[in-house]
Amino acid sequence: MTVEKQQQDSEKITQDLMRQFAVIFRQITKHKLAGPFQEPVDVEGLCLHDYYEVIEKPMDFSTIKNRMEAKDGTGYKNVREIYADVRLVFKNAMKYNDERDDVHVMARTLLEKIEEKWLQLLPKVAEEEKRREKEQTATQVATKLAEEASHANMARDLSNELHEVDMQLERIREMVVLNSRKISTEEKKKLGTALTQLSHQDLIRALEIVAEHNPSFQATAQEVNLDMDTQSDVTLWRLKVFVQDALKVSGRNSEGTGMGCNSNINNDDNKAKININNKNRNSPASKRKGGRSDAVTRASTKRTKKISLNSLNPLNP
Structure with missing residues (x-):
């Protein structure tokens, strides 16, 4: 069932x-004791100077009838509102008039009759109110779920x-790299040196960059x-930019090429063997999470830079 149908x-x-209660209301208004309650109390004519001090909200049958028939949106929303005003007519009369006064007795008599009729109608009223409450709850839940779904879609x-x-941005970056000049042999040597100054995590990321372009x-x-x-050249430029950023974040010196380092490297025409370990454990940098890699290098006859990742294995001491 759609919300509109509900x-x-x-x-x-x-x-x-409300139509059923209107029948009850007409029966009460036609009762022989209903005369004093048909119209608003004539406060001035009866010289009831303290009436408005005692009665906060005056009520009478004609006022109730007019509101029941209103078409301008000021009418009653449900049957409980009508019943409350009818009771108020009699409650006001009983409150203002002494219990031995005829008006007080008449009001009490009619109040008992309207309450008796109301009890007969109440089960239907309660059932409808319960059903309406469930519908409102379901509507609120559906609205909330719709809002959450909308937010999830937006996210x-x-x-x-x-x-x-x-x-x-990555494509633009690669286009810029492709249009850039080739990296010189000296820059390659300094790039290799700078790699040894990276933390474990940054070094792994640097190797991943190489792997992205070299399966x-x-x-x-x-x-x-x-x-x-x-x-x-794309790989080398990406490495250079990454290393520059990594060293800048770590606070290492990056003068000259933007990747300078203080390790003991002995490069011979860009031919060096580089082993990464964690021997320098007393330096402040090595105490940071992930540590810094010391560079222990020696000359090699190979034209490669060999990087040992033993120290990157968390199972190694």
Whole structure:
């Protein structure tokens, strides 16, 4: 059942209950004791100077009838509102007049009759109110779920847009690299030196960059051979930018090429064997999470830079 159909059914039941109570109301207004309650109390004519001090909200049958028939939106919303005003007519009379006064007695008599009739109608009223409450709860839950789904869609769309932006930036970055000059042999040597100054995490990321452009490169091996001369310019430029950023964040010196380091490297025409370990444990940098890699190097006859990842294995001492 649609929400619109539920609302239509609920409105139909409410109107039916109000019609049933209207019959009860007409019976009360035609009672022989109903005369004093037909119209508003004539406060001035009866010289009831303290009436409005005693009665906060005056009420009478004609006022109730007019509101029941109102078409301008000021009418009663449900049957309980009508019943409350009818009771108020009699409660006011009983409150203002002494219990031995005729008006007080008449009001009490009619109040008992209207309450008796109300008890007969009450089960239907309570059932409808309970059903309406369930519908309202279901509507609120559905609305909340719809809002959450909308927010989730917005978050997903935003995530997709951000991902697309990242991809576009990556493509732009690669285009810039492709249009850049080739990296010199000296820059390759300094890039290799700078790699030894990276933290474990940054070094792993650097090797992943190499692997992205060279599928055959084993970035996760215990010891890797990184030949700078065989890497593409795109790879080398990406490495250079990454290393510059990583060293800048770590606070290491990056003068000159932007990747300078203080390790003891003995490069011979860009031919060096580089082993990464954690021997320098007393330096402040090595105490940081992930540590810094000391560079212990020696000359090699190979034209590659060999990087040992034993120290990157958390199982190693």
